[in-house]
Amino acid sequence: MQQEVVLALLAKEPSYGYQLRARLRQALGPLGEAMNDGQVYVTLTRLERAGLVTCESAPGTPDRPDRKVYALTAAGQQRVSDWFAEVSWPKPDxxxxxxxxxxxxxxxxxxxxxxxxxxxxxxxxxxxxxxxxxxxxxxxxxxxxxxxxxxxxxxxxxxxxxxxxxxxxxxxxxx
Amino acid sequence: MQQEVVLALLAKEPSYGYQLRARLRQALGPLGEAMNDGQVYVTLTRLERAGLVTCESAPGTPDRPDRKVYALTAAGQQRVSDWFAEVSWPKPDxxxxxxxxxxxxxxxxxxxxxxxxxxxxxxxxxxxxxxxxxxxxxxxxxxxxxxxxxxxxxxxxxxxxxxxxxxxxxxxxxx
DNA sequence: CAGCAGCCAGATAACCGTTATCCTCTTGCG
DNA sequence: CGCAAGAGGATAACGGTTATCTGGCTGCTG
The missing domain is CATH 1.10.287 (Helix Hairpins)
Structure with missing residues (x-):
């Protein structure tokens, strides 16, 4: 549910955790505050374990700490396409x-x-x-x-x- | 979220798992089919562990298998009252x-x-x-x-x- | 310049709900 | 008798939420 969102962001371009968080916030507007920051990292590790993304350490600029850049695998690409094709809607509640x-x-x-x-x-x-x-x-x-x-x-x-x-x-x- | 519903059912009268399931189905109408049967038992054990309900084995009729009858504790009563006083609403989604x-x-x-x-x-x-x-x-x-x-x-x-x-x-x- | 607040980047663990599956015992029926 | 179906209960795997912790770096201020 959240996994597909992160995958779709990576489908646009490989990225690292903090950047993904920022893009999510921007896309959601003021509602982005309700989102949990830590969940992005949890989701990324699970996606990696599931073989949908790969992780590569990048030293980045010398003044910034190292970051882990994630990119889609072929299976991840497939999953994103499936998501776009699927219809779903939040339950009654x-x-x-x-x-x-x-x-x-x-x-x-x-x-x-x-x-x-x-x-x-x-x-x-x-x-x-x-x-x-x-x-x-x-x-x-x-x-x-x-x-x-x-x-x-x-x-x-x-x-x-x-x-x-x-x-x-x-x-x-x-x- | 689901815990309070089970607690409130027990507030009416002590009951056992299968009966609670049946009462839930009846209250929800055709939407009750979407409910998971097993969750009732999971919820009951968690409520017991949290000290909100107590469990007592009852032999029932000689032809029926034994059932575990659950009843509210004082803490459970309090929790139900709190729930009735509280306002909440499903998230956007x-x-x-x-x-x-x-x-x-x-x-x-x-x-x-x-x-x-x-x-x-x-x-x-x-x-x-x-x-x-x-x-x-x-x-x-x-x-x-x-x-x-x-x-x-x-x-x-x-x-x-x-x-x-x-x-x-x-x-x-x-x- | 020292020091400290605050942000960036990531990790961990506990809890809860969902789903699927398994189990035993009983009833009804051919 | 044999068997399907249902009553009653338990378990494990998975995913999302939340809270909390760690370092490293930035920038402001005294």
Whole structure:
């Protein structure tokens, strides 16, 4: 999942860990902060062990410490091509929240409607944050496009929360 | 993430592995098929090791094999209450697709617009499936509510894909 | 110039979720 | 009887996340 991203970056040109991190940050915009820096190195070693990349030590400039330059193998090239050909999409993940509501009602430990309200406030907060971040990005940039997707999804989630609230207030009235 | 769900089920009443699996399946509706059966047992052993549940062997009926009945400890109760009080929401995860487009363009190994088209066809297919599954569920049921959320999200994702396509065709025209 | 903060580059380990596979025991059925 | 299917449970391999550690180099400041 993350491996393919790193492979694709290497498909453009061989590179070393820190440079890959920087390119990833730039491509993700403000969301790049959520990414873990160390994971790039973990991923690279695993890719090397899997035979998808090769590593070559390069002394670099005399003032810089040595770096390990990674490059794709033939198998790595194939993997990148396969990735581009494949369709996939993040899973629902709404299920967890849904189960939370059912469990809260069953255990009588919390009010589902109150949980929904708290969740909506949180999502509204995130929506404001995302919209503000979108405004701060230059129009038409990569980061702005990604943030637009986040905003659309948050809005869809908010509408679902309203449906949840209708359903649960109705159940509460019936019980 | 999954631990809290299992804990909350146990908060309603002590239970054993297979029963928990069945209750989870019922609560998730047709999406329950995507759940891994084995994970329930893995989660239970971890919860026991963490001191959140206790396990007691019960001989059950003479014709049934023995089962291990799990129950919440005081620490487990606390954890469930904390979970109900907490707000969280699944991460974006749009980033992976976004990086795929950038990488495809940079490496010149695939056409971003073609990737977007393929993705949209896939999402449209899933949207149809989800809507059909929603119709098959009894109206107002738990499964139907969850599927409604999936549908709303898919529609939001499709609108984002359209924005992506506009952006990328524009870039292609400029290059 | 000395010293220290801070960044570059990389490594390690713990934890968690996913998947696949294996096991025993029981029930139903031809 | 023999066998498939399901109930109930366990295990191992793999991948992603997070936190933390190490050196070496930069640049600022007193």
């Amino acid at each position: 709404l299920a967890e929240f849904h189960l939370k509501l059912l469990a809260a009602a069953a255990a009588r430990l919390a009010d589902p409607v109150a949980i929904i309200d708290a969740q909506r406030r949180e999502l509204l907060r995130r929506l404001r944050d995302a919209q503000r971040a979108e405004m701060a990005e230059p129009a038409g940039s990569d980061g702005a496009l990604l943030l637009e997707g986040i905003v659309l999804r948050l809005q869809a989630d908010l509408r679902w929360l309203e449906a949840c609230e209708r359903s649960w207030t109705h159940r509460r009235a019936q019980s | 749009l980033a992976e697709f976004h990086l795929k487009l950038l990488a495809a363009a940079a490496a010149r190994l695939a056409d971003p617009v073609a990737i977007i088209d393929a993705q949209r066809r896939e999402l449209l297919r899933r949207l149809r499936d989800a809507q059909r599954a929603e119709m098959a569920e009894p109206a107002g049921s738990d499964g139907a509510l969850l599927l409604e959320g999936i549908v709303l999200r898919l529609q939001a994702d499709l609108r984002w894909l359209e924005a992506c396509e506009r952006s990328w065709t524009h870039r292609r025209a400029q290059s």
